[in-house]
Amino acid sequence: xxxxxxxxIVMGISLFMxxxxxxxxxxxxxxxxxxxxxRVGPNRVGPFGLLQPIADVLxxxxxxxxxxxxxxxxxxxxxxxxxxxxxxxxxxxxxFGEGIYITDINVGVLYLLAVASLGVYGVTLAGWASxxxxxxxxxxxxxxxxxxxxxxxxxxxxxxxLFAASLSVVEIVDSQEVWWNIIRNPLGxxxxxxxxxxxxxxxxxxxxxxxxxxxxxxxxxxxxxxFGMFFLAEYMHVVxxxxxxxxxxxxxxxxxxxGLWLPEMSPVWKGILDVSVFVAKTGFFVFFFxxxxxxxxxxxxxxxxxxxxxKMLPLAILNFVVIAGAILLYNEFF
Amino acid sequence: MITxxxxxFALLALGTAILVVTNKSTVNSALALVFHMLSIAGxxxxxxxxxxxxxxxxxxxxxxxxxxxxxxxxxxxxxxxNLFAEFSFKHAAAFFAGIAVLAQLLYALGSWTxxxxxxxxxxxxxxxxxxxxxxxxxxxxxxFEVTAILLTAAVVGALMIAQRKLKSxxx
Numbered sequence: 001x002x003x004x005x006x007x008x009i010v011m012g013i014s015l016f017m018x019x020x021x022x023x024x025x026x027x028x029x030x031x032x033x034x035x036x037x038x039r040v041g042p043n044r045v046g047p048f049g050l051l052q053p054i055a056d057v058l059x060x061x062x063x064x065x066x067x068x069x070x071x072x073x074x075x076x077x078x079x080x081x082x083x084x085x086x087x088x089x090x091x092x093x094x095x096f097g098e099g100i101y102i103t104d105i106n107v108g109v110l111y112l113l114a115v116a117s118l119g120v121y122g123v124t125l126a127g128w129a130s131x132x133x134x135x136x137x138x139x140x141x142x143x144x145x146x147x148x149x150x151x152x153x154x155x156x157x158x159x160x161x162l163f164a165a166s167l168s169v170v171e172i173v174d175s176q177e178v179w180w181n182i183i184r185n186p187l188g189x190x191x192x193x194x195x196x197x198x199x200x201x202x203x204x205x206x207x208x209x210x211x212x213x214x215x216x217x218x219x220x221x222x223x224x225x226x227f228g229m230f231f232l233a234e235y236m237h238v239v240x241x242x243x244x245x246x247x248x249x250x251x252x253x254x255x256x257x258x259g260l261w262l263p264e265m266s267p268v269w270k271g272i273l274d275v276s277v278f279v280a281k282t283g284f285f286v287f288f289f290x291x292x293x294x295x296x297x298x299x300x301x302x303x304x305x306x307x308x309x310x311k312m313l314p315l316a317i318l319n320f321v322v323i324a325g326a327i328l329l330y331n332e333f334f
Numbered sequence: 335m336i337t338x339x340x341x342x343f344a345l346l347a348l349g350t351a352i353l354v355v356t357n358k359s360t361v362n363s364a365l366a367l368v369f370h371m372l373s374i375a376g377x378x379x380x381x382x383x384x385x386x387x388x389x390x391x392x393x394x395x396x397x398x399x400x401x402x403x404x405x406x407x408x409x410x411x412x413x414x415x416n417l418f419a420e421f422s423f424k425h426a427a428a429f430f431a432g433i434a435v436l437a438q439l440l441y442a443l444g445s446w447t448x449x450x451x452x453x454x455x456x457x458x459x460x461x462x463x464x465x466x467x468x469x470x471x472x473x474x475x476x477x478f479e480v481t482a483i484l485l486t487a488a489v490v491g492a493l494m495i496a497q498r499k500l501k502s503x504x505x
Contacts, residue, residue, distance in 0.1 A: 074423040074426060077423065105384065106384060106385075106462050107384050107385055107462075107463055110385070110388040110392060110463075111388055113392055114389075114391040114392040114395075114396055116396075117391075117392055117395075118391070118395060120396075120400050121403075124400070124403060124404070124407070125403075127407075128361065128407050136407065139407065140407055140408060143404045143407075144404065147397065147400060147401070147404075150396075150397070167463050
């Protein structure tokens with residue numbers, strides 16, 4: 001019973017933090033974009049413009065909610081909820097600290113991949129239900145892109161699973177107490193990060209909403225809070241992707257080589273340290289996502305597909321095979 | 335509770351399966367298929383086959399039906415008015431509420447207990463990834479390898495067909 005209560009408390013806090021992290025990420029994106037482009041950015045609402053996200057949301061709520069007359073109203077309404085839903089249920093298996101997780105299931109990694117694969121529906125159905133050419137093209141691009149990049153992502157995660165010899169996310173983090181996976185498996189890290197960018201539909205892979213070609217892509221016909229939901233989901237997916245990169249490759253809540261030098265601590269202090277380390281790493285990757293967006297231009301669509309199928313997938317499979325062989329030899333001879 | 339969940343998922347699977355066949359709009363059929371796959375995954379979960387449940391979602395709901403939708407949207411097989419006529423928010427809500435209530439009624443009136451068998455610890459262990467991997471690479475190694483060859487042949491065949499079209503377009 002105590003365990004269940006603890007899980008529920010962790011769930012409540014992490015859901016609250018995740019929802020708010022989207023607002024923080026929006027503010028960070030606008031400020032960092034402004035910094036990179038030598039502008040000031042939002043600085044009028046509250047100190048340093050910190051209340052800007054609240055003002056944005058208020059504005060979105062007050063806007064008129066338009067549904068295309070010839071569109072499919074029901075799907076048009078449901079579609080924005082799906083990406084938010086998939087983003088929220090992802091955190092169920094992510095460990096935030098030693099013993100601080102909602103649940104530890106035996107197939108945690110597969111669960112994460114399954115949830116990520118369901119994320120396609122929101123964008124695709126939004127594009128279709130709008131009954132507009134731009135939206136439909138955006139939705140189709142999204143479906144093709146996300147399916148293509150799920151493969152290298154899955155194979156990269158499989159190479160991580162080899163080190164932990166378990167599909168439980170908690171055990172994957174435990175296996176990185178001394179050596180982070182970014183050191184043991186750098187190629188896997190690069191492949192996973194690139195695929196995570198594509199899955200989150202962020203630049204340089206944001207062809208789904210390429211302004212120059214598709215007006216607004218899949219959300220051309222969306223306004224008011226329905227558009228707000230897509231906005232929220234996009235930033236939550238950025239945060240989730242950062243959490244996954246941290247969990248799989250940067251040792252989760254472990255400090256570098258923590259197993260070698262970190263002394264025993266009381267559970268409370270260890271918990272505080274773990275969560276702080278996890279949040280710091282996640283924060284860095286959110287910054288990285290924003291940094292890349294304002295630095296690197298968008299790919300062409302054929303380049304995107306070529307990169308996914310001809311470069312990333314063979315590389316990921318090669319990486320997987322080499323690592324599997326290396327681990328086999330290591331276990332055989334040492 | 336478990337019996338109720340079983341009834342709910344079973345009825346949802348049946349209802350959505352009927353919808354897949356009877357629905358006139360192909361997109362709605364595909365969506366019903368997604369829910370069908372998810373409810374089957376729920377049934378697997380009730381039988382403590384967690385690996386199978388997650389793979390069901392990952393492969394069928396996450397990849398195959400997305401491809402179905404992709405093809406349907408790309409080809410846009412239907413006439414305009416047919417596309418949006420059938421499906422409304424009310425119908426969908428009524429469908430799910432109906433399933434929930436029907437399951438509840440059956441649960442209350444039938445007073446079934448023990449629809450699902452008792453699970454021994456050994457049986458639960460069979461549903462884990464480790465057990466399935468063990469079996470797959472020892473007892474069922476030959477069928478596994480043969481399936482792999484079959485899939486490779488299918489992929490090569492698909493590539494051949496795609497390549498041929500590409501060449502004839504170039505000429």
